[in-house]
Structures are given as structure tokens and as C-alpha cells.
Amino acid sequence: MATPEQQRTPNDRSTRPSEIASSSSSSSRSWVWEYYSKDTNPIFALCSLCRTKVNRGKDMSTGPLMRHLQRKHDRVYRQHLSAKALLRLSQSSSMHTTITDSTGDSAISSTLTLDPFFINCPSFDDCLLKWMISSYQPLRIVEDPYFRRMCQSLNKKAPIISRDKIKALLAERFQLTVELTKNILKGQHFSFTTDGWTSLANIGYVTCTAHFIDRTTWKLHSFVMGLYEKDGGSRHEDIVDYCETQLSFFNLPYSHAVAVVTDTENTMVAAGRLFVQHSAEANGSTKWLGCIDHLLQLVTKKAFSGMFFVYCFFIYLCTL
Numbered sequence: 001m002a003t004p005e006q007q008r009t010p011n012d013r014s015t016r017p018s019e020i021a022s023s024s025s026s027s028s029r030s031w032v033w034e035y036y037s038k039d040t041n042p043i044f045a046l047c048s049l050c051r052t053k054v055n056r057g058k059d060m061s062t063g064p065l066m067r068h069l070q071r072k073h074d075r076v077y078r079q080h081l082s083a084k085a086l087l088r089l090s091q092s093s094s095m096h097t098t099i100t101d102s103t104g105d106s107a108i109s110s111t112l113t114l115d116p117f118f119i120n121c122p123s124f125d126d127c128l129l130k131w132m133i134s135s136y137q138p139l140r141i142v143e144d145p146y147f148r149r150m151c152q153s154l155n156k157k158a159p160i161i162s163r164d165k166i167k168a169l170l171a172e173r174f175q176l177t178v179e180l181t182k183n184i185l186k187g188q189h190f191s192f193t194t195d196g197w198t199s200l201a202n203i204g205y206v207t208c209t210a211h212f213i214d215r216t217t218w219k220l221h222s223f224v225m226g227l228y229e230k231d232g233g234s235r236h237e238d239i240v241d242y243c244e245t246q247l248s249f250f251n252l253p254y255s256h257a258v259a260v261v262t263d264t265e266n267t268m269v270a271a272g273r274l275f276v277q278h279s280a281e282a283n284g285s286t287k288w289l290g291c292i293d294h295l296l297q298l299v300t301k302k303a304f305s306g307m308f309f310v311y312c313f314f315i316y317l318c319t320l
């Protein structure tokens with residue numbers, strides 16, 4: 001959860017003078033201070049990574065310090081997000097264990113836990129993020145005056161969130177989702193599919209999806225591991241390179257990869273062969289499978305391409 005300092009934004013009307021006065025002492029608790037030392041002028045903080053003096057702004061919040069780390073020291077910022085996501089995951093799993101233990105015996109659970117009586121009120125930040133992600137909203141929506149008005153129509157004290165704040169929340173959510181996905185995929189046998197294509201604007205994209213069957217429910221799950229703009233070539237080696245980067249990012253080894261499925265276009269067939277070769281080199285036994293849908297499409301296309309000539313020939317015969 002973000003600290004009050006992190007939540008405060010330039011547009012935050014809820015910032016009170018008393019908070020501003022105390023921000024100096026409370027901000028020293030923020031994680032960002034691991035990478036900063038205080039300057040003689042309290043408005044500035046000295047970055048210990050690049051020795052830059054960062055202006056903390058008139059309310060001396062940690063927001064500018066965090067933004068500096070985000071923009072100039074992305075690795076450090078990502079590490080922080082990853083550690084935070086892991087902590088959140090471990091907290092939620094220990095909470096789950098407690099609940100499971102307490103509900104292990106139904107007679108005891110009714111006396112030991114009050115969980116059934118609580119109605120969890122979702123946090124505004126969480127709901128806003130989920131809505132933005134699921135409906136592909138642009139970041140600027142949070143600064144739209146009509147959107148803010150709508151939020152305040154529901155509750156006059158509704159938080160006013162800036163674009164920078166939502167960007168930081170989105171980065172946190174991304175890291176949390178990555179760690180959660182890694183946890184789910186850990187130890188699973190999986191197959192993966194990949195393909196590349198070119199948009200109308202002539203920009204190349206490539207994607208890779210992992211599939212696995214849950215051992216307890218026998219349900220098939222699919223995770224899109226990423227959709228990226230191609231910055232390199234479009235050879236089969238490039239496709240394999242891209243997928244292997246994704247697989248290693250999610251800690252998915254070849255030894256657990258049962259199969260790779262691609263369409264039967266020449267580049268993808270060559271990529272399939274290379275996947276199989278790399279898997280064998282890593283002591284895996286991944287098989288390549290050509291997508292049956294794509295194959296059927298090609299067969300149908302071929303079959304129907306002759307129909308026009310058959311039809312013309314039929315018309316010609318009728319006119320004789």
C-alpha cells in the first residue's frame with residue numbers, strides 16, 4: 001500500500017497544511033530514502049546512485065524522489081516493485097493458510113473466526129486499476145474533469161488521482177501480476193504457442209502464450225506472456241529468441257515444455273525445428289505441432305481456389 005506521501009499528488013486537494021508540515025518527518029520512513037541522503041537544503045535530496053540533487057517540491061514529498069528512481073534507475077525501481085509484490089503474495093498466502101486452518105473444522109470455525117461476518121469493501125485504487133485495465137482506458141482518463149466529477153458524485157471525499165500516481169500503481173500491479181503468474185506456473189508442465197504478424201501501419205508484432213492443465217481441476221489455462229513490437233528481424237531465429245526471453249522471464253524451463261505449437265508457414269516451421277533442437281540441448285523433449293486450424297484453412301483455401309475454374313468450365317459446357 002502506498003504511503004500518504006506517495007498518494008499525494010500535485011492535484012491532490014486533500015493535502016492539508018498540517019500534513020505538509022509533518023511530511024518531512026514522515027517521509028523519512030519511505031523506502032526511497034534507502035537511495036537518498038538529506039541535503040543541507042531540505043527541499044533537495046541527494047541521489048546516492050547518480051549523485052543528482054533532486055528537488056522534492058514545495059511540499060517536500062517523496063513523489064519526485066520516486067519518479068527520479070523510476071526514470072533514471074529503472075532496475076532499482078523494478079527490484080523494489082518485485083520485492084513488494086513478493087511480500088504481498090506471501091502475506092495473502094499466509095492469510096489464506098490462517099483461514100484454511102480455522103475452517104478445517106466447521107464446528108470450531110464458527111467460534112474462532114469472524115470472517116463470514118465481514119463484507120470486504122474494495123479499495124478505490126484497486127477498482128480503478130481493474131476497470132482501466134479491463135476496458136483499455138488511457139492513463140489520462142484519471143485527469144478528465146468529467147471522470148473526477150463522476151467519482152465525487154458518488155463520494156465527496158473520493159480520492160483525486162493524478163496520471164503519475166496511476167502510472168506508478170499500474171507498474172506495481174504489473175509486477176504483482178508477474179510474480180503471481182510465476183507462482184502459478186512454477187513446476188507446471190506446459191505447452192506454448194507463438195506467432196508474429198504485421199499491422200496495417202507496417203509494424204511487426206510477436207506474441208507467446210503458455211498453456212497448462214490444472215492437475216486438480218483438469219481445467220485448461222492460458223497465459224499470454226507478452227505482446228511486443230518487433231525491434232529486430234523476422235527470421236525464425238528472432239522468433240525463437242523472443243520466446244526464449246519470455247520463457248526465462250517467467251522461469252519456464254524447456255524440461256517442462258511438452259510442446260510448441262505454431263502455424264505451418266515456412267518461418268514458423270523452421271522456428272519449431274529450432275525450438276525442438278534447443279529443447280534437446282537443454283535435456284528437454286519438447287515436440288513441435290503444426291496448428292491444425294491453420295492447416296485446415298490452407299487445405300480449404302486450396303480446395304476452393306479450384307472451384308472457380310470448375311464453375312467456369314460448367315458454364316462453358318452449358319453454353320455449348
Ligand SMILES: [Zn+2]
Pocket residue numbers: 047048049050051052068072073
Ligand atoms: Zn539518481
